[in-house]
Amino acid sequence: MTALASGIERREKVNRPAVRVPAERLLEVAARLRDDPALAFDMLVDHAAIDWHAENRFELFYHLFSTAHGHALTLTAFVPRDAPVVPTVSRIWPVAEWQEREAYDLMGILYDEHPDLRRLFLEDDWQGFPLRKDYRDPDMLEFQK
């Protein structure tokens, strides 16, 4: 457990247990969280990204739940804005495949070794990632001043 805990930051002042991990250790921590019988987080409830534009980085969050024990955990990780590459967790929780496709579609997060990283909601020929804070569109009238 001590080897696992290096680099993992426990977040205080949140209303549910939350830990922040380095992006390169995400896969290892996620596999342990699912496979350890004392933890047994077998359900990925939600996954998406937050654009912290001023800090020039994205925050990825994974809401986990254990149907065996009934406890929950939030896993977060930061990735830099200019190279938003993280390993996919879709081999650990298969439901993450489409949630990661959504995060790619709207935020442009790139998931390493994702089986099918295509757009989910927007057209295939869409340019840009619309939920980024610096996204601009000719139809957005308030930016035409």
Place this chain on the structure above:
Amino acid sequence: MALIIDTLPGLAEKIPGGQVLVTSLDWLLNWSRANSLWPLSFGTKCCAIEMLMATGASHQDLSRFGAEVARNTPRQADVMVIAGAIVKKMAPRMRMLYEQMAEPRWVMATGSCAISGGPFMYNSYHIVRGADEVVPVDVYVPGCPPRPEAFFWGLLTLQRMIRRGETVRAPGVRRKPVLSALPQGIAVQDIRAEIHAALEAENVVDVENAAAASPWHGKLRQWMATNLYKP
């Protein structure tokens, strides 16, 4: 129907006074079109719950206006009710649905989103700013969403437009779009009275005066005087 439209006016032109028949046929066709609108089952957002489900249910009773037969295929539908916002991914599909509908076809845009984009007018990447950027719209019904009464008011506006507008001699000629805002302070009784008056007016046909009021009436008299009543 196509047979009548294609051949009967040409035949009737040769008969003296035959244009009365054609005018009556226009009136009959427009009347029947206005009273048998078949809407397309096509709802894109929350307005569809008000427009197609609440009004189609038994309490509001859309069949009073002859528009209750909602079809699931555009090839059998006359009127497309755009109920809700159109996302950019939906726009080409909606255009395809519109082009699959047979002429004559009409489009009603109900709700703020279908008229202008509504709350998605600003700072939105995915909503078309008004359904009339994709298809021509005949009647706009404002509201967010419109009440069923407002929708019925828009439907009556469309029926009035059809009765006065498109004829068998000029199919496809469109009037300008109509903003059908339900005026303030109109109660159900007023709408009922209007429907009653419209039905009453349609049931009385004064053929003589209707012919006398038409622009070709003088020519007809002249033709009859020169050709039929020679001493």
